[in-house]
Structures are given as structure tokens and as C-alpha cells.
Amino acid sequence: MRSLRCIAVDLGGTQIRAARYTVDGVLEARVGMPTGAQESLASVCQRLKSVIRQVWPPEIPVAGIGIGLPGILDYKRGVVLRASNLSGWVDVPLRDNLLDAFHVPVFMGNDAHLAALAEHRFGAGRGVSNMVYLAIGDGIGGGMILNDTLFTGGHGRGAELGHMTLDVHGPRCHCGRRGCLEALASGTAIARRAQERLERGEDSLLRTLVDGELAQITAQEVGIAVQQGDSLAQAIFAEAGGYIATALVNLMYLLNPELFVLGGGVFRAGDAFLAQIQEAVALLAPDNYREQTRIVPAALWEDVGLWGALALVMMELDL
Numbered sequence: 141m142r143s144l145r146c147i148a149v150d151l152g153g154t155q156i157r158a159a160r161y162t163v164d165g166v167l168e169a170r171v172g173m174p175t176g177a178q179e180s181l182a183s184v185c186q187r188l189k190s191v192i193r194q195v196w197p198p199e200i201p202v203a204g205i206g207i208g209l210p211g212i213l214d215y216k217r218g219v220v221l222r223a224s225n226l227s228g229w230v231d232v233p234l235r236d237n238l239l240d241a242f243h244v245p246v247f248m249g250n251d252a253h254l255a256a257l258a259e260h261r262f263g264a265g266r267g268v269s270n271m272v273y274l275a276i277g278d279g280i281g282g283g284m285i286l287n288d289t290l291f292t293g294g295h296g297r298g299a300e301l302g303h304m305t306l307d308v309h310g311p312r313c314h315c316g317r318r319g320c321l322e323a324l325a326s327g328t329a330i331a332r333r334a335q336e337r338l339e340r341g342e343d344s345l346l347r348t349l350v351d352g353e354l355a356q357i358t359a360q361e362v363g364i365a366v367q368q369g370d371s372l373a374q375a376i377f378a379e380a381g382g383y384i385a386t387a388l389v390n391l392m393y394l395l396n397p398e399l400f401v402l403g404g405g406v407f408r409a410g411d412a413f414l415a416q417i418q419e420a421v422a423l424l425a426p427d428n429y430r431e432q433t434r435i436v437p438a439a440l441w442e443d444v445g446l447w448g449a450l451a452l453v454m455m456e457l458d459l
């Protein structure tokens with residue numbers, strides 16, 4: 141069994157990456173290539189097979205292939221119902237397609253679910269039985285480990301933490317509803333809020349950081365301005381951090397997790413946003429919950445998608 145390997149694939153909107161790991165989690169090979177998401181479904185599938193072949197020499201025995209992708213999956217049938225950033229990916233029987241090509245077990249997972257699984261098995265959540273992972277980037281994704289098991293819901297659509305409503309009168313979310321966490325506190329929402337306030341004429345370092353090109357502002361610039369003591373940027377982080385903290389306290393009441401792991405692009409701009417969230421939770425959470433729940437940054441960054449796909453194969457095959 142120890143000589144077996146696992147193949148992990150991270151199918152993203154811009155890059156497809158594949159890696160070969162031992163069943164002890166040692167990385168042996170890794171490759172990547174552009175997804176070519178604007179091309180046909182058949183051509184993306186060809187690239188997917190090609191990256192797998194590049195990390196899998198025919199003489200090496202493989203236990204299984206794991207694939208993470210940003211979309212809604214029918215886990216039972218191995219079908220991609222819909223994938224964001226991959227046009228034309230509707231009802232794609234990806235598992236059978238890869239089974240026919242490679243003749244080993246194939247497992248698929250939503251990328252945020254698998255990031256939670258990766259942090260639980262290899263990262264910040266090791267040794268914890270109940271944890272919630274929140275990825276705050278352009279959008280907000282989530283994954284949950286409950287009683288040491290990945291929770292995906294009845295039909296694979298569970299843990300969509302970005303679409304919890306926090307303000308019924310809030311800004312419109314792309315899902316069509318108002319005031320979802322994602323519409324209030326994602327990197328996109330933070331940038332939009334900064335742009336709105338600058339357009340109203342408020343004073344801020346942000347204006348010089350982007351040479352007056354307000355459309356260039358992202359959560360990264362807001363983070364830089366916070367580090368330099370800019371009060372508008374601080375207010376924006378406090379507002380967004382307050383919404384995240386409110387969501388975390390709701391989840392504390394609902395699930396009583398031991399740990400929250402926070403990942404995603406917004407945290408790359410420094411520790412200020414995380415500190416803001418921790419501070420707000422300390423004010424909002426009842427004492428017992430606050431003492432029993434840690435909030436930590438993710439441990440796996442660039443490779444979280446690959447680690448997640450590996451963790452999925454190991455979970456499914458009991459490795």
C-alpha cells in the first residue's frame with residue numbers, strides 16, 4: 141500500500157495544476173498549465189488529462205485521482221452540475237470521463253469544501269474535530285468539518301457560507317438576494333465600498349496609492365492603507381470585519397466549532413483584517429463561545445487546492 145501514489149488536480153478558472161503525492165503526503169511531482177477556460181469543454185478536458193499524464197509515469201501504481209474545482213457538484217454521480225469561471229460546464233460527467241481514461245478511482249470536490257478538508261488534514265485544523273473554513277477572496281466560499289467528516293449537505297450544496305444573509309436591506313449579491321456575507325465583506329465588496337466613499341469625496345491615502353484611478357482599488361490597496369494608518373481604510377476594514385465576525389458568531393451558536401480557519405486573497409495584504417475580525421468577535425461572542433473557539437489564519441496557501449484533492453482521495457480510500 142505504501143508504494144501507491146495519489147494524483148491531485150486543482151482545476152481553476154485560470155490554471156490547471158496537477159501533482160503526484162505518496163500516501164504519506166510527500167510531494168513528488170507538480171505541473172501546471174493555463175486552463176484555457178474560454179476554449180471548448182473538450183479542450184479543457186484534454187488539458188486536464190494531459191497534466192495528469194505529466195505527473196503520472198505509466199510504471200507508477202496510483203490509488204486514485206482527486207479533483208477540486210469551483211462549482212456545484214453531484215458527488216454521488218460524479219457530475220459537475222455547474223462550474224464558475226468555466227463556461228459551458230453544465231452537467232458534465234467528469235468522473236466517468238476520467239475513469240474511462242485512467243481506470244483508477246476518481247473523486248471530485250468543490251474547491252472550498254476541499255480547502256477545508258486540506259486544512260483539517262494537513263494544515264491549521266490538524267487534531268480538531270469540528271472546524272469551519274472561510275475563504276475570503278473575490279467571493280466568499282466555505283467548508284465545514286463536523287465530527288471529523290467533510291460536510292457537503294444532502295446534494296453537495298452545503299456550507300455556502302458566503303450567501304448567509306446578514307442585512308436584508310444590504311447591497312445586491314450576484315445570487316440575486318440582498319445583503320449576503322459575500323456582498324458585504326468579500327474582497328470585491330471591500331474594494332467597491334472604498335471606491336464609493338472616495339467618489340463621495342472622502343479623503344484617503346487610497347487616492348494616491350492608485351494615482352487617482354479609483355477603479356484600480358482592490359482589497360490589497362485597502363490593506364496597505366490600513367497599515368499606514370489611513371482612517372477611511374480602517375473604517376472599511378472595521379465594517380467588513382464586523383460582518384465577518386457576525387457571521388462567525390452565528391456559526392458559533394449553530395455549530396459550536398473549536399476552530400475557524402480563515403483563508404483567501406484578502407488576508408494577503410497583512411494581518412490587519414484578521415485582527416479586526418478577531419477583535420469584533422471578542423466583542424460580539426458570548427464568553428463561553430469566545431473561550432472555546434480559536435480563529436486562525438489558513439496554513440496552506442498556494443497549494444491548498446492540491447492538498448485538498450489529495451485529502452479527498454485519502455478520505456475516500458481510507459488511506
Ligand SMILES: [Zn+2]
Nearest residue numbers: 303313315320
Ligand atoms: Zn448571495
